Structure formats: C-alpha cells, structure tokens
Amino acid sequence: MIEKKNLVFAVLFFFTFTLFAQDNQLVSYFGVFRSTLHNSNINGNLMNNDSLSVKRGSYGRSFFDLGIKIQPDKSFKAHAILRAETNLAEGNPGRLALIFRQIRAEGTISKVVKYEVGDIDVGLTKYTLYNSEEIFSEFESDIFRTRRNILGYDNFNFENKWRLQGLQANTTLGMGNAIEKLGLHIFATRIRRADVTTIPDRLVVGGKVDIKQSKYIRLGVNYVTMFDNLGSTVDTVVDFKNNVLTSDFDITPIANNKLEVGLSGETGISDNHYYVQNQNRTVNVNDYFYDAGIFTWIKKINFRVKASYRNVGPDFFSPTAQTLRIMANAEPSVFGKVMNDSIVRTPNLFDRMTDQQLYNQRIGTTLMAYLPIYGNVQPYGQATPNRSGFSFEVTKSDSADILHVLVKSDFLSEIIGEGASDLRKFSSVQGGARFRLGRLLSFKKELSFITGARYESTKRSGVAPLDFSTILIDGGLTVEALKNIDVILGTKYLWGTGNEAYAMRNEFKEIIGFTDYIIDMKQLLLSTSLRFRFGKYSYASLEYNRMYVDNLRYTNTNYNFGQLFINLSLIF
Amino acid sequence: MKHWLALIIMAGISFSCKRNFDEEFRGPELAIAGKDFHFISDFQTDKTNVNFETESLTFQALFSAKVSWTLKIYGTQSKAVKSFTGISLVMDNTNASWDGGSDNAYFFLEGEKCIGELSIFGREEKWYDTATIVKPRIPDGILISDFDGKGKITNTWDWWDFFDEYTTGSRDEEIESGYFSSPDPVQKKYYHLKGDDKLGPNNYYIGGIGHNNVGVFGIPYNGSDTYFNMMYRGSTTASAFITLTESDGDKYEYKITVPSTGWGILSVKLTDFTMNNTSGGGIIEPGKIQKVDFLVLCEPLTIAEFDVDYIIFTESKPFHP
Numbered sequence: 001m002i003e004k005k006n007l008v009f010a011v012l013f014f015f016t017f018t019l020f021a022q023d024n025q026l027v028s029y030f031g032v033f034r035s036t037l038h039n040s041n042i043n044g045n046l047m048n049n050d051s052l053s054v055k056r057g058s059y060g061r062s063f064f065d066l067g068i069k070i071q072p073d074k075s076f077k078a079h080a081i082l083r084a085e086t087n088l089a090e091g092n093p094g095r096l097a098l099i100f101r102q103i104r105a106e107g108t109i110s111k112v113v114k115y116e117v118g119d120i121d122v123g124l125t126k127y128t129l130y131n132s133e134e135i136f137s138e139f140e141s142d143i144f145r146t147r148r149n150i151l152g153y154d155n156f157n158f159e160n161k162w163r164l165q166g167l168q169a170n171t172t173l174g175m176g177n178a179i180e181k182l183g184l185h186i187f188a189t190r191i192r193r194a195d196v197t198t199i200p201d202r203l204v205v206g207g208k209v210d211i212k213q214s215k216y217i218r219l220g221v222n223y224v225t226m227f228d229n230l231g232s233t234v235d236t237v238v239d240f241k242n243n244v245l246t247s248d249f250d251i252t253p254i255a256n257n258k259l260e261v262g263l264s265g266e267t268g269i270s271d272n273h274y275y276v277q278n279q280n281r282t283v284n285v286n287d288y289f290y291d292a293g294i295f296t297w298i299k300k301i302n303f304r305v306k307a308s309y310r311n312v313g314p315d316f317f318s319p320t321a322q323t324l325r326i327m328a329n330a331e332p333s334v335f336g337k338v339m340n341d342s343i344v345r346t347p348n349l350f351d352r353m354t355d356q357q358l359y360n361q362r363i364g365t366t367l368m369a370y371l372p373i374y375g376n377v378q379p380y381g382q383a384t385p386n387r388s389g390f391s392f393e394v395t396k397s398d399s400a401d402i403l404h405v406l407v408k409s410d411f412l413s414e415i416i417g418e419g420a421s422d423l424r425k426f427s428s429v430q431g432g433a434r435f436r437l438g439r440l441l442s443f444k445k446e447l448s449f450i451t452g453a454r455y456e457s458t459k460r461s462g463v464a465p466l467d468f469s470t471i472l473i474d475g476g477l478t479v480e481a482l483k484n485i486d487v488i489l490g491t492k493y494l495w496g497t498g499n500e501a502y503a504m505r506n507e508f509k510e511i512i513g514f515t516d517y518i519i520d521m522k523q524l525l526l527s528t529s530l531r532f533r534f535g536k537y538s539y540a541s542l543e544y545n546r547m548y549v550d551n552l553r554y555t556n557t558n559y560n561f562g563q564l565f566i567n568l569s570l571i572f
Numbered sequence: 573m574k575h576w577l578a579l580i581i582m583a584g585i586s587f588s589c590k591r592n593f594d595e596e597f598r599g600p601e602l603a604i605a606g607k608d609f610h611f612i613s614d615f616q617t618d619k620t621n622v623n624f625e626t627e628s629l630t631f632q633a634l635f636s637a638k639v640s641w642t643l644k645i646y647g648t649q650s651k652a653v654k655s656f657t658g659i660s661l662v663m664d665n666t667n668a669s670w671d672g673g674s675d676n677a678y679f680f681l682e683g684e685k686c687i688g689e690l691s692i693f694g695r696e697e698k699w700y701d702t703a704t705i706v707k708p709r710i711p712d713g714i715l716i717s718d719f720d721g722k723g724k725i726t727n728t729w730d731w732w733d734f735f736d737e738y739t740t741g742s743r744d745e746e747i748e749s750g751y752f753s754s755p756d757p758v759q760k761k762y763y764h765l766k767g768d769d770k771l772g773p774n775n776y777y778i779g780g781i782g783h784n785n786v787g788v789f790g791i792p793y794n795g796s797d798t799y800f801n802m803m804y805r806g807s808t809t810a811s812a813f814i815t816l817t818e819s820d821g822d823k824y825e826y827k828i829t830v831p832s833t834g835w836g837i838l839s840v841k842l843t844d845f846t847m848n849n850t851s852g853g854g855i856i857e858p859g860k861i862q863k864v865d866f867l868v869l870c871e872p873l874t875i876a877e878f879d880v881d882y883i884i885f886t887e888s889k890p891f892h893p
Contacts (some may be wrong), residue, residue, distance in 0.1 A: 064667055313591060315596060416595075416598055417596070417597035418599050421597050463603045463604070464602045464603055465606050465694075467605065499601060499604070499694055501604060501693065511600070512600070513599070513600060516694065518695075518696050547756075
C-alpha cells in the first residue's frame, strides 16, 4: 500500500507541475519504465540433502521513473524523478512504493559558472574521486552489458562517478596568451547525517583547478577532503579526517595532425586522521603516490601506446577512490542462503553483475573486504595502496568502428610485505577485441563479435609462499536476425586456483590478520537472449542464463543456477 | 625541449622519494605451509583425561617447517570455545598449554569431551584430537552471584527488580522480569529484565535490578587494580548504569551498552567508574563494596531487554571463564 502521506504528496506534486505545464511550455517530461521478471532455480551437490533452503522462485519488479524538468529560463532548470515501484513477486498488484529517486537543480550564473544542487554525480581522477568497475568487463557480451547497465542505472553508477548529495559548480575561463584555458570545479557534499548526540555529519568537499597552457601542456590540481563536522553533535565518539591532494598533468611536446607523443601522470599525497573515543585511540597516517608514463598516438591508424610507472604507498588512503562498489560477501537476494538455510552463499560472477543487493553506495572509511578471485592485482582500482611497478597499454581502433582492440598489462610489486618481509609480485594481462563484421561487409543489420580475457598472477616466495592465479574469459555474439530483432549469445568463464592470504583490517585500516584463501574454482556462465528494439534506447528482451560454479576441491559445494529473465525497458 | 626538461625534473623528484618504514612488514607475522610441509610428529594431547583444578592440557606437534597455526578447542556440550594461534616449528607447553579457560562467555563443563582442531595456514586439511574434562577450572576472583546459588549472594530471593511507574501496569504488556532457566551461559539461571516506557514522560527509563543487603562482599583487592566483571546480553536498544555502593556511602557508576549478538563479558576497572556520591570520602575501596545495582534504559519508544549473569570481581586482569 502507498503510505497516505506519500500519496498526498505525490498527487500535490503532479498537480502542481501539471498546472505549471499548462501555463508554461518550458516544462518537459522524461522517464524510464522498466519491468523485469525472472524465474530462477538452483541445483547441484550443494543443494543435496537440503530441505530448508529456497531452490526455485520467481522474482520481479516494475518501476516507472517519471522525470519532470522545469526550465523557466536558459540559466536555470530543476528536475525531479519520482519512482513508482511495485514488486511483482509479492502477488499484490496494489502494493506500490513511491519515492523521489532524484532531485536536482542546475543552471548557469552569468553564462559562465555551471552549478548543480541536490543529487549530483561527482568524479575527479582515479586517485581522488573515482568509482572503479567491479571486474574487468570492457569486452563482454551485450547480454551482460545490458544487465550491468540495468544495475548501473539503479545504483547510480554513471561514468565511474559517485552519486552524492550536495552541490557542485564548474567553469572554464579563457585567460589570454599565457594560459589558454583555466577550468575550475568545486563540490561540497554530505555523506552522513548527524544523529545529534554522538555521530557527526560527514562531509566530502573538494575540487579541481585545471590549467591548459596550450595544446602542449595541461596541469591539474585536485583536492578532496572527507571529514566529520564535529560541531554537529553534542559529544564526539569518532573523528575522521582525510585529505588527498594531487596534481595530474599532460605534456605533449609532439602534437600535430599525424602524431602525438608526450608524458602524462598524476602524483599526490594523502593525510588521514581517525579518532575513536571508546577505544581512546587516534591514528594518523600519511603517504604519497606517483604515476607517470609516456604515451604515443599515431593518428593515421588510430594506434595508441602507453607505458607508465606507478608507486602507491601502503598508507596512501583516498576513500572516494578506493571504496568498492561491491560488497564482496553480502548475501545475494536470490538463493541467499544454502545448506539448510544456514550459510550465506558467496556471490558468484552472475550475482555480482545482476544483484542490486550487493552494491554499495556509501563511501567507507577503511579498505573494504574483497575476494581475490575477482581481482587481486589492484582490488581497489588504480589507487590500490602498496603497489609499485610498470603498466602498459595498447589500443587500436578504426574510424569506421569496425575493429577495436585493447591490451593492458601490469607488472607490480608490493612496497612493504604483509605478514612477511617477502613481497608479493603481481602480473596481469587483460584485453579484448570488438569486431563489427556487419559493418565490414556493409550489412545493414548488426553482426558483431566480442571477446575479452584477463589473466592475473600473484606470487610470493620465502616463509609465506603464495601462488595464486585467475583466468577470466568473455565471449559474445550479436546478430540482428530480423530488423530490430537481435539474437545475442554470451559466455563468461572464470577460473581461480592457488593460495592467497588476504589481509583483514580493523577500522583504522591496520592489518590484524590474514584469511587463508585456498581455492580451485571454475565458474561458467552461458547466456542467450532474444532482443526486440524499438527506439534508440527502448527494448524488450527474453534471455536465459545458466551459471555453473564448480569447486574442484570440494565437489559437494558445486551448484548450478538457471535463470529465465524477461525485461521491458522504455526510455523516453 | 623545455617541456621535456620540466617533466624530467618532476619525475626525478618523484622517483627520488623513498619511504622509511618502522616495521619489516605489515600485520602479524605469517608463515605458510609450503608444498613439502609435513608433520614430523603427530598432533595429539599429552593426556586423555584432565583435571583443570590441578593441571593443564598440552597439545603437541612437530612440523617440518615453521608455520602459522590455529588451535580451536570446542566443548561438545557447552558452547565454550578456546583458541590459540602461533607461528612455530613445534607445539608444546610453551605455546599450546590450556588451563581449561574459554574465550567466550561460556564455561567448559565437568565430564565434557573437548575437541582440539588444528588448522595450518596454507593447508585445507584439519587435524583433531580429544580429551575429557574430569574437573573444570575454578575461575579466579570474588564471585558475587551466578544466580544459581553460588557467590556472596546465594539466595535467589535476595535479588529483586523494580520498574518505572510508567513502565508497569496494564498499559504495557511487554514487561518480563525475574529468573529464567536456560543453559546460557553458565548452566542454569540469569536475571532478565524487559520492558518499554512508551507512555511515560521519561520514555527511556525502564527500571532496574538490585539486591538485599548481605553485608560487604569482602573483596581483598586494591582499588586501582580491581576489575568488575559480568556476563550480559540484551537488545541494541538497551543501555544500563551499573552502580557500586560502599558501606561508607561512596557510590560509583559506569554506563554500558548491551551486546545484542549473544552473551558477552564486561570487564571494567573500578578506576574507570565515575564517582557520584563521595559521602564516604570518594575513595574506591573494594573491601567496602556491598551493593551492585543496575538501572536499565531504552531508546525512546522502543522495547529493551537486559540479561545479567555471573557477577565477579577480579584482581589485576579481566575475568575469563
């Protein structure tokens, strides 16, 4: 049932805007309707002798996000997105929830400064403010990309930005001969509300100054501070402060129509203070990083090469860049508990790609837990602390966008050991290719292949030897069989084997122990989809997914997971 | 050219930075069993029956290489658990000697069979051996009450509870109090208080637990070196003030929140209590303590639960079952 006060508020809201729309044509509407329904089942050795856990179920939801934008003049506009949502699986069509999904006002001041207030998407660099991908997924089937987009929309994962509440403003100024352009970006957000007595407001404030001297030189200065507003509570039980100051640059001595050669990078420092009253403890740490390299772009063949070296200190802490978007050990919403409903099922590849319940939207104050099988070389993204070494990247694409190829590799090492003085050595190679055969053959219909792979290795010798590796393979085929009707195939394969000892940390980010991670596991996902497209962004799809999780050491925990998924998405 | 020069200088500055660490590595020391790891002598206990009133039990093993290990000892009847961790070539009485105590809020029991489970870091297998407890360990300290007839307050009827006037009566059906029989955590009874104060003007105050005067407890410890300990549990909405009263009128109190995930052990140094009545001079004198009271509060407009058991004073160190 809709709560009465919500209903009244919603009716007033629409009534007001409808009146406004009648008087003023500057009111416009936009929206997303999505309805998803899936029937899932879980089988295999894991479910044998299990009479209590759920083994089959239908789940679904529909929502309608109605956005209303009002623009009284060119310098100001405001919009609100109201979501009406119903859970199809509850069997009660009258049960509807209404929430405001997003409220934002934006505009320009004197045609120079752009500003946004309300729910804003904020991002800077990979070391300051960045929402990293949960796994290498740049070259995956359209089936998986679609599921990831659905989740990304629900979770506000847009362009590696964090969805926060506050305000931001930016401007670009022409400065004359000495400096071609000066860009300014500032933001101020609140990520936690005070409880009046002991838990203070927590704020994230920062910005960027970006100086483009010419096409040869660009220099940026980035700053993000995250802190507790101590005056907002009667007592102080925690006090968290973290500052990150970095400088990023591009220097391109050779920049002409045929070739660009230059250097780019970022370097910076972090300073962290954390006080916890009931432990009567204060910890202050600071550290630095640098990441710089040389790049070349041969424009005629659209071929790019980059080589870089990075050194990210073990105490470098940038919560807005290192917080994970996935809670690795959270309980999945589908078949969340197994073994007679007693044990939380560890999320697999498919869960991580499709389950909103696993996703995190809060900036943390410590390094979150992760599972090495999904990424061990840089689990906290580019800003992963305690890493140094070389990275290489090669990309090739053509102007017709027929072929796009990428290969990246990292050869990294710890800076200080964990649990032993010997250092872990990390290596990874990842890449893929997207080949639009239809375009090459001048087909009017879509015909494309995509394939991707990642190999990761972690090794350590000495008294605490480690040898852990993973292989991730992606494959996909999209065929437009009839006009606007696509047949899509997709597969993912992940194999992790060996032993790792990943760190357990306390709230001060200190390592307090290690988890003995011994694994020999294969995960295979096979999917097929029939998609009907109508309009540029709207579609309906019927897909079937089958996920196999095989633990080669403990075969009694093997299971497979099937899901029939129906999706209708209308975007206008 | 000057662009390249500027960058080389910047890179030079960055690369010349060198960190100095105070420690050789981060975190606790770790030694992982390699591929050729094996036992030179098997994992086993030094006796099959143990009287913890007079002796301890040692778990023994000899490894082919120094490894990180974890020994967990489970009671087959109680919920008591004891853990040891080590990094060594050998397990013996220097690193795996057990005095019968537990790490959680449960006691190992007389006649109970215990299982020792050894895990080696880097190995998925586990190794086991067992022993039977002939007599359990006698905890150190001055026991005030285990609510089962032991301690300074032996009569269960000496304990009583009281409620805020707005918590009692027919307006609140959530009130429960008194002794409850349960295996948690020390076999039989504990004291339970539950209520709300939704209708009262002070909708955070439920009531409390107290006892009749049985005279001073006779705690022979120094005031600066005495711990107050108890087992407790409840709801996240509950908090409580513990008040200790001396025969000379001095009173000191300590505020706690209550663990909601099961029984926990509270250990507080008396010097961490706040003196709120100094009529006896305001000096902590454990030998004069004669009362232990609990005042229970709840979050506004919620229901709170508070359970207490095994109230004991210890010297120099917190209590462990």
